[in-house]
Amino acid sequence: MDLYRNDYVALELEEARGLVRFTRLEKKLKGTEELDPAFAPLEKVIQSVDRSRYVLLVDLRRGPLRNDPEFEQAMERYRVGLSTGFRRVAVLVRSAVGELQVQRQARQNGGSAKIFHDEAEALTFLGAAQVARAG
Secondary structure (H helix, E strand, O other): OOEOOOOOOOEEEEEOOOEEEEEEEEOOOHHHHHHHHHHHHHHHHHHHHOOOHHHEEEEEEOOOOOHHHHHHHHHHHHHHHHHOOOOOOEEOOOOOOHHHHHOOOOOOOOOOOOEEEOOOHHHHHHOOOOOOOOO
């Protein structure tokens, strides 16, 4: 079930898996002035989720890589606010550079997310790999 979607991000709730899925979409943010319009509504929606009941899969594979200091500093509030309170957090990246960036960000703000390149491995780590499907 879609909880929130705009040109930059999608947030879905998969109740059967106990999973919240955050996906960074392809559209590039042109500057930090676009962060609040893109992420503030998402922040409000995620606050309504009882995070203690769910695991979080953060899928960054489709998003453009951005690591300039001004952007990273402005984005930190949203990164921390998104991932806090979930039972477990896994982050999917597409490259070694993305993995290094997420590791550095986690060290800087005390995050405990585990990083993966393979979605099946991430879902297994989260305990969300198996889903009972209605026939």
